[in-house]
Amino acid sequence: MKKLIYTLSFILLITVTRAQEPIGIEVKSNLLNLVAKRPSFSIEKTFSNKYGIELSYTSGELNIGRYYKYDGFLLRAKKYADEIKPGNLIPFYGLYLGNLNKTISKDGYVDRTGFISVASRNFMANSVRAGGNIGFLFIPKKRFLLETTGGLGYGKYFNVTNYASNPNPKGYLDFQFWLSAGYIF
Numbered sequence: 703m704k705k706l707i708y709t710l711s712f713i714l715l716i717t718v719t720r721a722q723e724p725i726g727i728e729v730k731s732n733l734l735n736l737v738a739k740r741p742s743f744s745i746e747k748t749f750s751n752k753y754g755i756e757l758s759y760t761s762g763e764l765n766i767g768r769y770y771k772y773d774g775f776l777l778r779a780k781k782y783a784d785e786i787k788p789g790n791l792i793p794f795y796g797l798y799l800g801n802l803n804k805t806i807s808k809d810g811y812v813d814r815t816g817f818i819s820v821a822s823r824n825f826m827a828n829s830v831r832a833g834g835n836i837g838f839l840f841i842p843k844k845r846f847l848l849e850t851t852g853g854l855g856y857g858k859y860f861n862v863t864n865y866a867s868n869p870n871p872k873g874y875l876d877f878q879f880w881l882s883a884g885y886i887f
Contacts, residue, residue, distance in 0.1 A: 728754075728847060730884025738762025738772075744882065746780075751787075754780040754794070768808035768823070776800035778835060778851075788841040798853055799832045802876075807865075824865040831857035831876040845886050853878035 732742040739762060746756035761773035780796035808823045833855015840848045855876040862870045 727887045728756075728884050729887070730847065730849060730882040732758075732760065732880045732882050734879065734881050735760055735762055738764050742880075744884070746778075748782075748786060751785040752782050754778075754782065754796075756780065758800075768806060771805040772802055774800055774802035774829075780835075782839070786839065786841070788844050790841070792839045792841075793836070794839060795834070795836045797833070798835050798855065800830075802829045802831055802857060803827075804829065823868065823871075825862055825871065826865075827859040827862040827871065829857040829859045829874070831855055833876055835878070837880075841886070847882075847884050847886055849880070849882040849884070851878070851880040851882070853880075 726748055728744075728746040728748065730744045730746070732744070735742040740760075742758060742760035742762075744756055744758040746754050748754040756776075756778040758776040758778070759774075760776070762771070764770045776798055777800060778796055778798040780794045783793045783795075784790060786792055803826075805826045806823050833853055835851055835853035837849060837851035842848070853876070856873060857876040858873045859871050864870050
């Protein structure tokens with residue numbers, strides 16, 4: 703895991719040093735996170751009309767079939783396929799690295815026949831996650847922006863406090879979907 707983090711950090715550093723001309727700063731929020739009762743906050747610095755570095759903070763709480771509370775930071779490095787200009791739908795891709803603190807609680811279920819059972823989960827943990835992301839940026843006006851981002855990666859748990867009799871969780875598939883609105887300064 704350390705090698706992966708060092709490799710992603712090195713790629714991020716190279717991307718930043720290759721960028722030359724600053725374009726602006728974007729401030730945005732993931733509208734889908736409002737389902738989890740809390741807003742998210744992101745700030746992105748774009749360079750050379752082609753590159754961007756985004757730092758995001760997200761937190762939330764869901765209670766749909768299980769109690770799920772989370773918060774964490776995410777650092778994304780992006781490369782835009784086209785020049786960043788108003789009126790264009792601009793695809794991008796990149797890498798991300800972050801942390802996520804989770805609390806998950808779910809009661810177990812066993813049906814009357816005993817054939818179907820789902821184990822209970824009750825733990826708190828910190829995690830480190832990394833992966834790739836793709837998305838689209840759309841700037842309909844000079845300063846307003848809309849962005850959609852999907853990410854897929856892997857997260858590794860550490861500092862696990864397990865309240866159930868199940869073995870400690872080791873890791874998870876990290877899937878993200880963001881629909882953000884924001885403003886360019």
